[in-house]
Amino acid sequence: MISVLQRVRQARVEVDGEVCGKIDQGLLVLVCAERGDSEAEADKLLAKLLKLRIFGDDEGKMNRSVQDIAGGLLLVSQFTLAADTASGNRPSFKQAAAPDEGRRLYDYLVQQAQAAHPTVQTGRFAADMQVHLVNDGPVTVPLRIAPRPQTA
Known part of the structure; x- marks a missing residue:
């Protein structure tokens, strides 16, 4: 899974206003x-x-997690993170999971997050969303969790 984390002071997702x-x-x-x-x-x-x-933390060092600060999680699906721009000028998204599988895994992530953390909000899968945020820092971290290679 690919993700981009943004530390925010506030964020919201709108669909159709x-x-x-x-x-x-x-x-x-x-x-x-x-x-x-x-x-x-x-x-x-x-x-x-x-x-x-x-x-x-109290000294300004990055020593606290979202759990430590009782912060919120806003999970937003974004298949375009899988964009391959190596060839041509139009990105390819062939590495993104198929829509049904992407939805299933996104829904699973949301359910697990809601069970583990008190404040979890979401966007809407496959919707045209407008994301508003106040990036704090700014701190933006790309994160990729790769599947374990299959052994014979």
Whole structure:
């Protein structure tokens, strides 16, 4: 799974002019399931999201996690993170999971996050979304959780 984490002071997602997800301080996470991803990658991603120390402590050092600060998670599906721009001028998205599989893994990630963390909001899968955020820092971290190679 590919994700981009943004430490935010606040963020919201709108679909057709209506807010469908909103958090105050926390992490806005853009998420893309790739071909070959499974629940194992979603579980690893969630564990990293909850424990990654990118929030400042009393001395301003990045020593606190989203759990430590009781911050929100705003999970937004974004298949374009799988864009391959190596050839030509139009990105290819062939590495993104098929839509049904992408939705299944996104929904799984959301369910697991809601079970593990008190404040979880979402965008809407496959919708035309407008994402508004106040990036704090700015701190933006790309994160890729690759499937374990198959052994013979």
